[in-house]
Amino acid sequence: MNPSFHLLIVDDNPADVSLVREGLAEAAYRGEIDRVGDGAEALAFLNRSGNFGRAVTPDLILLDLNLPKLDGLAVLAAIRAAPELRRIPVVIFSTSQLSRDITRSYELGANCYVTKPGNLTDFFSALKAIDRFWFGSVRLPSRAE
């Protein structure tokens, strides 16, 4: 795996973020992982504003839907509206299985939608699949600049 990958996790549940880190470690992901806890922080990070002046544009964003301040779909819409951010692949990673969330996510431009599995084995498998696919097979866009 290319060690220079940057992944941004947007999730307000530290326990889930920790699980993702564990899962990615199991998948032998060697890239960087940044994490923000709410929708407003996510946009600040991506725009490198406020405390995030030194943030690196991620190669992939793992986005939860239920976020405080600004919810996942609003973050997604903002990303797709910004010319320098819109190319970044976004994987929705949420517990929601509601078809309206799935449809709305695709409509707003999510690249794919993965439901957080309820048990550990499936959770880790899903992360492994995400790692293999996005960091192994897909050609990612180069960072804008």
Place this chain on the structure above:
Amino acid sequence: MNSSDVDILLVDDSQDDVDLTLHALRSENLANHIFVARDGEEALDFLFCSGPHAERSFDHPPKLVLLDLKMPKVDGMQVLKRVKGDPRTRAIPVVLMTSSREERDLVSGYNMGVNSYIQKPVDFEEFRKMVKLLGLYWLLVNRPLVGQSMPRAAGQAK
């Protein structure tokens, strides 16, 4: 096959690549509901329920579109543009699978909303593995767009 049951729309003008793709998907048991379009025009007719596919409905989109870039008549980028530009079809996941190494195509593809961009491996075996992974990821790990999924009595209006 009922055209409302299509899981994958495969759009490619290369017979070899189509055969290889179908073979790879079949080995994972994912090939039951695939429709093959030979060029962009046919793909658009299929997705926009027009021409020879006028009986199709926007309520039954394919779960995935595998789209080659370089095709006669209407090429992949144009198909992508129309699909992602129309609210009726915008949500359909589209994966560009192409031999093109053009960086420019890559960025403009993502900007236009392609769901992922895959380079077709030159190697036969790698190609097969790639397609398997693609199928498994998009149809099993990924939550597909929810269309109609239940069998209905014949003659039932949509």
Place this chain on the structure above:
Amino acid sequence: MSAAGTKAALQELPPSQAKLLLVVEDSAADAALMLRELRKDHCDVLATVVQTAVEFEQQLKQRRPEVILADYNLGGWSGMETLEILRREGLDIPVIIVTGALGDVLAVECIKQGATDYVLKDGLARLPEVIRRALREKTERTLRHHMEEDLARKVDELARSNAELEQFAYVASHDLQEPLRMVTAYTQLLGQRYRGKLDETADQFMAYAIEGAQRMQVLILDLLAFSRVGRQEMAPTTVDSNAVMKEALHILNAAIQESGAVVTYGELPAVLANSTQLLQVFQNLIGNAIKFRGKQPPCISVQAEKNDRHWRFSVSDNGIGIAPEQTENIFVVFHRLHTRKEYPGNGIGLAICRKIIARNGGKIWAESKDGAGTTFHFTIPLPATGETQGPPL
């Protein structure tokens, strides 16, 4: 005699028993005659007499009468106009038209226009009975109206209460999933990370915690599924149950292969049902038939039979059977007949089936002999033409 005098002459009974009568009559003599008839018959009324429409309306407001006697022919107006006034005021008070001569046609017309009854001036002997009957009918009408309102209110409350309960079950099981997911994931992670690294007791503790968490997850998911049955808004459509059957078998494929089960089915009909829920029922019943098997590979047969009110589906198996006294209990939420070691599961599948079938207007029941296979029957009503089928059980 003056109107005032008439009134005074008839204050004969205690007001609490007397019915308030409003007489609309411009002839004092006629009024006196009517009231005399009532007195003769000991009719409990407290009467007021008015002559004009204005007086009538005033009296309506002052003391609402319980019954009205109105002359058809008044100086310049008709007693029938009182009906108009009452309608305008939204009042439901019986009006009895009194008249000299009235052809049948006119009489019927009066009734059609809302008069309760009519009496001829040369037949005033009927007056007391007519008034009594009018009052009786009014009382019955009012009582029935109250009962209907009461019933409607109770039905409303019940529906609301049900909705609240289902909402609660849904929200509770939904909200519980998240913390449960954390507990399950981290107990499993702990187990993976530290098994064999602490001591045997710690390993055992972790195993118990993991098992408990996993069981809770399944329970919550089942509860969610159960409470969802009520929440689904999808209206029944015409569903091809053959196709649903195929889908169920497709889903159960692994279990079928593993158990060597043979599932056969006859020609299944198109029915009016919710297709997703019908799938759940097939899946549950056939899944159970496979699960609760005896030593032999499961042999399962699904048939459908029609009578003039419903389709009756039967799912028969050659499994372990159910003791006859338990065939009702098995439908109770979380009720299990066997230990978890013997047969896995939470005991909610049949409760869900019953809820689905009941909501669709049918019944579900089991026939069995302990040790000798079971047949589950369920009914789906035929599309009714006007006839409503009441809720079962």
